[in-house]
Amino acid sequence: MAQSYKSMKEDFVSNLSGGSIGEINQVTAVAPAAYLLWSALQTRQGFFANESLATTLTDFLLHVVCLLLATTLYSSAPMILDLLLVAPAIALLILPQAFQTQKKISKPAQKDAKVPAAKDPLPPLPIRPFVTVWRGGMMVITCLAILAVDFKIFPRRFAKVENWGTSLMDVGVGSFVFSAGVVSARPMLRATADNEAPGITQKLAFAIKHALPILALGLLRLYTVKGLNYAEHVTEYGVHWNFFFTLGLLPPFVTLFHTLSATSPTIVASISFLLATAYDLLLEFTDLKAFILTAPRVDFLSQNREGVFSFSGYLAIFLAGQALGLHILARQSAKGSTPSEAFAQKIRLLVILTMWSLLWGGLFFFTTSYRYGFNLQVSRRLANLPYVLWVATFNCAQLTLFCLIETCCFPALSRAETGSVERKESARATPRVLRAFNRNGLAIFLVANLLTGLINLGVDTLSMSQNQAMGILLTYAALVTSLAVGLDHWDISIKL
Structure with a gap:
């Protein structure tokens, strides 16, 4: 019986064609729409100025429950949910800001502004x-999807595709890697700012040290999955092979590329594109694609061919994220005290994000267009060139939307002259729940995987009704x- 259920589950989670990119964009647009409403409540009403149970619950409803609804109950009409979030946000932003809220929020900033910038520099x-x-x-929707996919309430078109096509979970996997690439630019920029130049041996040792815990998680997942017949x-x-092995092997390989790229975003992006292109040429003009898709599993390489060869594509995605991170995580100028200077800096950042979105998007169109390009198909299983370009385009566009909302709703952030003011304005512009998920993302993802396994072992998810499924997913x-x-x-950061 258990083996029969396992076979049913394997067949159920398979997806042959996926959904359209337009539908995926509508579903994922719920995240910036929710942030827009959160920002409107914060700037116009000061609703999240003080953390409490009510504000945390509202935060949870906006940034977690809305994403769950978008992938389940509203999956056939995500635009309705988008409008339900955007309409009240626009109404709040049109209304004038409440005087008491403005006074309450602006007092700390005025007090901190008296601190000389020389004593509290940015x-x-x-x-x-x-x-x-x-x-x-991104972490929220990833944690939700890994369990929701086991229920019938989660559309099959959102699950990972078998060979060719696009789906919500496909772009989620790539986004996880792209996100890791973006934040990996921070230590590189910090070393440059501190005039540090560690050697390749030191960098490689640090990368391996960082990779070991993630590889250990991969071994733990392998042992539990095989041991429990999951x-x-x-x-x-x-x-x-599993996703943790891919994540764990990325840092050492990226370190080797750093000897060629230094901290130039253009060079890093070029290496990303050339790597993905070279890998795709091997797929198209050799027997590699046929080997990955159809070869019998007779030895370690053939048994794990998807994970081994798709690593090239994920490495390209990581480098694409790192190239963007080198742009957007760097401080463009220490001079942003006047409104015009601050506005110019923010516009420059928006232009950079827009240009990267257009660049990756143009390359994606050229490689996939039947009429004007090479008519290549996206394959998450292969992690081919179209998949790399799609993931890069999607995430650059998402970042552009979030940056636009921040620019419009929190202009004081870019005008900060001291470190304390920047920290306060940053905290004011960041939802508590999303800050928490971002802070311990990998540890939370691990716990989410464990909970998903426990729920699947204890509950027949395929037989759950809609109400039962929503109850389990909300819990x-x-x-x-x-x-x-x-x-x-509790101010705990778990670094894996």
Whole structure:
């Protein structure tokens, strides 16, 4: 019976064609729409100025429950949910700001502004709330999807595709890697700001040290999945390979590329594109694609061919994220005290994000267009060139939206003259729940995986009704969010 259920689950989670990119964009647009409403409540009503149970619950409803609804009950009409979030946000932003709220919020900033900038200088690297919001939202929808996919309420077109096509979970996997690439630029920029130049041996040793805990998690997942006979889809990564192995091997390989790229965003992006292109040429003009898709699993390489060869694509995605991070995480100028200077800096950042979105998007169109390009198809299983370009385009566009919302709703952030003012304005522009998910993302993702396994072992998810499925998913979402917020409240950071 258990084996029969396992076979049913494997067949159920398979997805042959996926959904359209337009539908995926509508579903994921819920995240910036929720942030827009949160920002409107914060700037016009000061609703989240003080943390409390009510504000945390509202935060949870906006940034977790809305994403869950977008992938389940509203999956057939995500635009309705987008409008339900955007309409009240626009109404609040049109209304004048309440006097008492404005006074309450502006007092600390006025007090901190009296501190001389020389005694409290801006840090070398700026605080980017929109990056925190983007990464936190990506982590939320990832944690939700890994359990929701086991229920019938989660549309099959959102699950990972078998060979060719696009889906919500496909872009989620790539976004996880892209996000890791973006934040990996921070230590590089910090070393440059501190005039440090560690050698390649030192960099490699640090990368291996960072990779070991993640590889250990990969071994733990391998042991638990095989030991518990848990349902898995072999064509995702292979018989023994899993996503943690891919994540763990990225830092050492990226370190080797640093000897060529230094901290030039253009060079890093070029290496990313050339790597993805070279890999795609091997797929198209050799027997590699046929080997990955059809070869019998007779030895370690053939058994894990998806994970081994798709690593090239994920490495290209990581480098694409790192190239963007080198742009957006750097402080453009220490001079932003006047409104015009601050506005110019923010516009420059928006232009950079827009240009990267157009660049990756143009390359994606050229490689996939039947009429004007090479008519290549996206394949998450292969992690081919179209997949790399799609993931880069999607995440650059998402970051552009979040940055635009931050620019319009929190202009004081870019005008900060001291470190304390920048920290206060940054905290004011960052939802508590998303900050918590971003802070301990990998640890929370691990716990979410464990909870997903426990729920699947204890519950026949395929037989659950819609109400039962939503009840389990809401309880699961509340538990994972409580863990994230609790760790943040106790000021605990778990680095894996």
